[in-house]
Amino acid sequence: MNARYCLECGSQLPDLEIGSLCSICALRGALAAGVETGPPETSGGAGEPAAGLKFGDYEILEEIARGGMGVVYRARQISLDRVVAIKMLLPGLSSPEYLRRFRIEASAAAGLQHPHIVSIHEVGAWQCRPYLAMDYVEGPSLAQRVADTRDGPHDFRQIARWVASMADAVQHAHDRGILHRDLKPSNVLIDEKDCPRITDFGLAKRLGDESELTLSGHALGSPSFMPPEQAGSRDKVSRRSDVYGLGGTLYFALTGRAPFQGETPAEVMHGVLTLDPTPPRNLDPAIPRDLETICLKCIEKAPARRYASARMVADELGRFLDDRPILARPVRAPEKIWRWCRRKPLVAGLAVVLAVSLALGCWFGWQSRQSSRQLEQEKMRAAIDTALAATWGGDRAAAEKAIKEAQRHGVHNEWIPMLHGQIALNSLQSDEAVRQFEQAVALAPKSVVAKAMLATGYLWSGHFEKYAEILGELGELSPETPEDYLFLGVALVGGHPDTAKAVSLIGYAAKKRPSGITFLALAMAEGFHAAAFGSWPIAQKAIEHCNWAEEVLGANHPGVLTVRLNAYNFAMRLCPDGERAGLRRKAAEAAAVLVSTSSPIGRMQRAFYFEITGNDTAEVQEWGKAVQQGGGGLYATYYAAAMLNRNMSGEALEALNRQGLASDGLVAISRAFLLLDKKLPEESRELYPRAAASERLRVLAETILLLAGDDLRVAADSVQLIGTISPQHPDYKALRFYAGRISAEELAAGVGASRVQACSTYNLIAMSFLAKGDRETARQYFRRSVGTGTHWATQYQWSRAFLARLEQDPHWPPWIP
């Protein structure tokens, strides 16, 4: 069984065996279904106006369009003998309150007289059905027009004229206190004189909301042209929301697509709220730069950064049309700075990049003048970046120096322990790192960066409950600066199942503020994401971003080397067959260079490389050295599994004893498995309480009891635990399996798209079959677990080791019949 997603908005559904729609979509659809059916009380009504029907001053000529909310007719206004359009609401749709407000708003809009607005002549009612009589415009909508002329040459000046006229019309309405609220290409008609006419002023939202819902009967209207303040953020809808609509329409006219696209409204919404739009000139370099600048300024996320009025938009477009310089300064997209860097490869590091961007005067936003305070802030940021680059590269002396420099530039107090913590983290002194980060959080309790770093510290030091707790607290803070996004993303890498989230957070940081470390972090997150979902294209992206990081930080930066090998390791598993030999060669080079650095993290990647390329001896050696160098419990686990794989559990136990990692839950599990292999199930069992003390390891810890023959206790524990967690809890299904509520097949069938989850689920099932003495089935599931290729997951390594032991000795483990 796969995961369930709402068939309409794509959101993941709670863990039920059934269901096709989320609650909201189910209810909205039900509402729409009523309209489609036609509520019973209207079915016996007077029916639809037909051609020739006369009412009031009008005679219906023909129906020209129909939506869920209303019907549009071409009609003749008898007294003036002119053709008008009549938009009539369907009967029985809405509450009296709705209709009352509709009439008030329509009457207000009826006062608008402007050459570029479709005027409303009359608001009336026919058989209790409200209608609007308005100008009849014969012509396509702007959306249609753009679609029709997509392949031809673009007349950018005409587009500018159109949008300038629209802006003029919008200003006219704003002057009379009326907002449009839903400006988009489909609400603009191009008349026979090739002039734009805006429809549904002030009503679009009222008409649009429901009509989109019912038109299709299922899909909600695409929020593509909706400003963020309307798409869910708390800002109030204002005149600047219409400025956004003008910008969105300009974007569409220039590029033929909406600023944000996506398969589902939820995806589009995500874009509207969090992503930067692709600059139009990236889609079509022929677009004049000034038009791009005007367009992007209109669709800034923060209303305050848009043009203050439609008038200003009209004036800017007028300047463009008169070939005068426009007022707005282009926002240099991060990509542009980046291209600049690529043309001039530099090894000098981040500070140089920052200096360059300062010289361009375009870092962070619109301000055309950098105040001295901003300059100081940039220096501070540069110092922080330098320090981070040094810590991530393992260069402790350079890092300490950079911290002093940062202090001199007056960085906020919390940054000092944060940077020291980063040094400790990268030297694998995770307890010291946690201490520093805790201090930072105490200094700045509202700082997202500090909390995110603390979360990372807890993750690396194996304090999974505290990790989860901090992540929960982070959910209540909103990230603002690029650093917030970067470290929030970093905190998720390797610790959180939502690998896509980490990528999107870091990706956002990299866009806002491209730097060596953001690209490095991005490449790392993408590597994990690619591996978790088996995606070769994402793995390629990881390699590409590694190249970018390398251009900034230099080819010998240890962080670059490590992340590069990490990317190659994932890529080797995911690439098409034709690419593998080439990748293997590159990976071999990277692994060879990495030997010069001595960090445990680098060793980890080398060990993975050796595993993938089948060199078990070298693999074990690397893990052994990583453990000796003070790598924590995670390294000890990899080491133990690799040793078990090679049938060397005795030596492994001795090595672990020497390292004195006894308090670690992961190490307890490792020791337990090694003891089992040494035919000491009772000693193994004694390690259970320590392993099970960590909530994160609970399910894995139960396998110790299972293999020691205590399956009844496992079942009893599980029954008890099920009652305390929600079905959304990651352990829920596994515990139901232990409790005998679902079968192995059912558990295996419920594995989602994540390979990591699949790996651990198969491992769990294999362990339980092994405990029952069904070695053949156990072998099958161990194989499936290893088949996920998720080498960094500890359960992958255990599956691999157990499989090897079973192949070496068909009767292993001996005490199981």
Added chain:
Amino acid sequence: MKATGSPFSGHSEFATTHWSLVLAAGERSNDARASEALETLCLIYWYPLYAYIRRRGYSPGDAEDLTQEFFARLLARNYLARADPHAGKFRSFLLAGINYLLCDERDKERRLKRGGGQKVIPFDEDSAEARYRLKPADKMTPECVFERSWVATLLERAARHLREEYTAAGKSALYDQLTEFRLDGQGQRAYGEVAAQLGQSESAVKSAILRLRRRHHQLVREEIAQTVADPSDVDGEISYLLRILE
């Protein structure tokens, strides 16, 4: 005409609803159809009530007793006089009724007298409590707990109903294939895979999904209709429920 029960059958808007039957019968307890309708409603919606009482601070044991007590009295038609047959929704009626019971000073005494030939809605107390505990303990008011449980209950019922329809039509495999998706590397639905499994084109799969969604909408509508007195109240009730969720 296709047989009813087929997932692709048409539908008619319910002239009479469970709740309208109950209201029409009023306090007469000898109307068999109305009694059955009321019992059906109670069987469906006991959980929101239980959750509400728990949230009001009663212990699991008391909540069980009170829920049972309430339904017992309801089925004996003690409260129906209070229901306004013109403007009633079962949801609001239930909440008003239980509040009356909770305010009733003599409730403890009455609870002692419960039993003895009175009808009881069978529900599994353990599962009620387990379900209640699964919900996050946040700052929701009892009313909020009640309303959210209400929506969840009726939507779950509609979803189950949909699946049953497919199963009855021998199409349970189709249902599973249409509603469970693997996401591909780009996080998109792998329609192609489903199409291949079914041996159909992707567009055929998409229209099958469309049919399924439409039927789902209709079933939600029907489910809600059973709880209102007049079919024309359905839209208002859906809008209300949407506001609860949004």
